[in-house]
Amino acid sequence: DVKVTQSSRYLVKRTGEKVFLECVQDMDHENMFWYRQDPGLGLRLIYFSYDVKMKEKGDIPEGYSVSREKKERFSLILESASTNQTSMYLCASSARPRSTDTQYFGPGTRLTVL
Amino acid sequence: SQQGEEDPQALSIQEGENATMNCSYKTSINNLQWYRQNSGRGLVHLILIRSNEREKHSGRLRVTLDTSKKSSSLLITASRAADTASYFCATDRTGGGNKLTFGTGTQLKVEL
Numbered sequence: 001d002v003k004v005t006q007s008s009r010y011l012v013k014r015t016g017e018k019v020f021l022e023c024v025q026d027m028d029h030e031n032m033f034w035y036r037q038d039p040g041l042g043l044r045l046i047y048f049s050y051d052v053k054m055k056e057k058g059d060i061p062e063g064y065s066v067s068r069e070k071k072e073r074f075s076l077i078l079e080s081a082s083t084n085q086t087s088m089y090l091c092a093s094s095a096r097p098r099s100t101d102t103q104y105f106g107p108g109t110r111l112t113v114l
Numbered sequence: 115s116q117q118g119e120e121d122p123q124a125l126s127i128q129e130g131e132n133a134t135m136n137c138s139y140k141t142s143i144n145n146l147q148w149y150r151q152n153s154g155r156g157l158v159h160l161i162l163i164r165s166n167e168r169e170k171h172s173g174r175l176r177v178t179l180d181t182s183k184k185s186s187s188l189l190i191t192a193s194r195a196a197d198t199a200s201y202f203c204a205t206d207r208t209g210g211g212n213k214l215t216f217g218t219g220t221q222l223k224v225e226l
Contacts (some may be wrong), residue, residue: 004156033163034214042202043157043216058213090156101213102147103204 003027004106006091012112019078021109023091030096032074034058034066034105037088049074081113120203120220128225132189135220137203138183144206146179147214148188160188162203187192193224 007022023032033048035058045058047066055066063085067075074093078085088110092103121136133165137146145164149157163170164181164184176189190197200221204214 022115027138034209040218045213045215048213088154092157102159102162103149103157104159108154110154 004093004104006033006048006089006106006109007008008112009107010112012114013078013081014114015047015082017078017081017111017113019081019111020109021076021078021089022092023074023076023093023106024072025074025093025104026072027093027095027104028071029093029104030095031094031101031103033092033094034076034083035090035092036060037090037108043090047074081111083113085111086113087111092112117118120201120217122220123218124221126223126225127193129193129195131193131224133193133197133224135188135201135222137186137188137217139186139203139205139217140184141205141207144179145207147204148175148177148186149202149204149216151202151219153199157202189192191224193222195224195226198217198222202220205211 004025013019031050034046035043037043044060046064049055049068052071065077088108090108091106094101094103128137148160151157161177163177174191179186192224200219202216202219204216
């Protein structure tokens, strides 16, 4: 079974802090994704990557950056956290590059920015 | 607005009944997927239907796709309390790159 893990289930940070959210997948998938989920808005794509050191902006990249130094790991970085970044963050991966196969999701990180 | 919008937003049924959720979208797609999310957890893939398919089954799930109406439905037959979850459709827009666009979801509650 594909396993996608996220570094924390719950995280509380203060405004202005730099925040790192880590995601690791164990199935040698090419694509990795970061979404945020907010009530009434569904899932919105922040960034995705189809290869090591490659990244593409999703629908709401402002205030975020990403890093993919190794194939299995995709990090989401909030350079200076703000209260409007309080949300559930979901990481996902899928197998083939440049295709829309099934995505496998991690359990999510609920981030609160005070 | 979202590419995929589910209807209804919330649905409450008794165990054993069937549950039907609908998804409408705006642009041409290559495929449409349905996912389930248990409270506060990650999403789990249920089924994928391609644009040239009209109906697909998986266990107690039946998905239909009508590309002329830009809509899909997910039917869960003989529902169980364990089916209580949020259900999302996700579309792969033609020419949209290798991205999925998720709808806002239907919250299903199955009561004993």
